[in-house]
Amino acid sequence: MNDRKVLCIKWGTRYGPEYVNRLYGMVARQLTPPFDFVCFTDDQHGIRPEVICHDLPDLGCPVPTNAPGKFRKLALWNADLAGLRGTALFLDLDVVVTGPLDELFAVGQPDEVILARNWIKPLERLGQTSVFRFPIGGHAYLLEEFRADPEGLAGKFQFEQRYVTKRVRGGVRFFPSAWxxxxxxxxxxxxxxxxxxxxxxxxxxxxxxxxxxxxxxxxxxxxxxxxxxxxxxxxxxxxxxxxxxxxxxxxxxxxxxxxxxxxxxxxxx
Structure with a gap:
């Protein structure tokens, strides 16, 4: 296993395996080896063999129904994420990789949570979890606290990315906006x-x-x-x-x- 991981999640039917395969192809062209590309999914059919597939991680509580955010993604903050270790760059399946990715792993400190900036709400200093980097297992309290009150926290924050931005201890950082x-x-x-x-x-x-x-x-x-x-x-x-x-x-x-x-x-x- 390599210390650098690129993670994605595919569940349901909106995105087929071709989205995972394209994402792997884009990353492989733009990230210097070695790295592991990992997909958490409920259906591995059709995913190319270079991708390491794991079952969807356990959220550990019912998915909230009182807010529009994709709170199921909070399962990535499990203390034990399929036994993985190292630094992870998470990418949504519908992003397009257009340039080199090595610096996204190099910027900041390994234990920091670094997100894309959400410029739709510029005054809120909000992160966007379509693209974010985190130490695997390093901020497990995010999920533990959410499990204690999923409906209440979902109602308060509305979106998973707002919950992460506001509740990371010590604060989050943002990737350079040009990237x-x-x-x-x-x-x-x-x-x-x-x-x-x-x-x-x-x-x-x-x-x-x-x-x-x-x-x-x-x-x-x-x-x-x-x-x-x-x-x-x-x-x-x-x-x-x-x-x-x-x-x-x-x-x-x-x-x-x-x-x-x-x-x-x-x-x-």
């Missing part, structure tokens, strides 16, 4: 530009996150979700006058993008 980018905020640009040019990859970006929609497959196809097909700019604008468009005018106007070639270039096995 981890948000597709909608940092790549698409203001809504008029979305009609004139494709989303751009910011300089020095190592990882691009895709929280919510669109996801990488949508960006490649030039659509906001798989429920709609790509349309030329004028055709999409014409939809403003369609009484059947199914969403407010402003939302329809903003939810447009051209096909993005750099996502296709990086998001592959």
């Amino acid at each position: 981890v980018r948000h597709f909608r905020l940092d790549c698409l640009g203001p809504w008029p530009l979305r009609y004139l040019r494709p989303a751009r990859l910011p300089r020095d970006a190592r990882i691009v996150m895709f929280p919510g929609k669109p996801d990488p497959a949508d960006a490649i196809a030039g659509r906001w979700s798989d429920a709609v097909a790509h349309a030329p700019p004028l055709a999409h604008l014409a939809g403003l006058f369609d009484a059947q468009r199914g969403q407010p005018l402003g939302r329809h106007l903003k939810r447009y993008l051209r096909p993005v070639d750099w996502v296709a270039e990086h998001w592959r096995e």
Whole structure:
């Protein structure tokens, strides 16, 4: 076993094994060996053999139903995480790795929790757990405290990433903002530009996150979700006058993008 681990989680049916396989391929191209790539999953079928698969870690309490956050991810803070040791970089399945990852392991101290910054709420100093680094087993109190009052803490913090950001003893650190980018905020640009040019990859970006929609497959196809097909700019604008468009005018106007070639270039096995 290697000291550097890259972790992901796949449960349910939203993401198939191809997401795990693409993520491994991107990491293998951008991270200097040695490292272990580990997937916690309820279905190992179709996952490439280079990936070390383990069953989903035990949350140890019922998953809260009173908040929208993905609190099941807190199981990663188990004191014993499938017997793994070392420093872990967790990546959501829908991120796109676009640059070298070695510095994400080198920055800061080994015992620190380092997250991507959540710029949707810039005044809150909130972390984003689509990308974060932590010492395996090093902050087990996060899960132990949550198990004692899952509904109460979920109701208070609403999102797993807010709970982690606020409850890590000694505070969290953030990766340099240039390294981890948000597709909608940092790549698409203001809504008029979305009609004139494709989303751009910011300089020095190592990882691009895709929280919510669109996801990488949508960006490649030039659509906001798989429920709609790509349309030329004028055709999409014409939809403003369609009484059947199914969403407010402003939302329809903003939810447009051209096909993005750099996502296709990086998001592959």
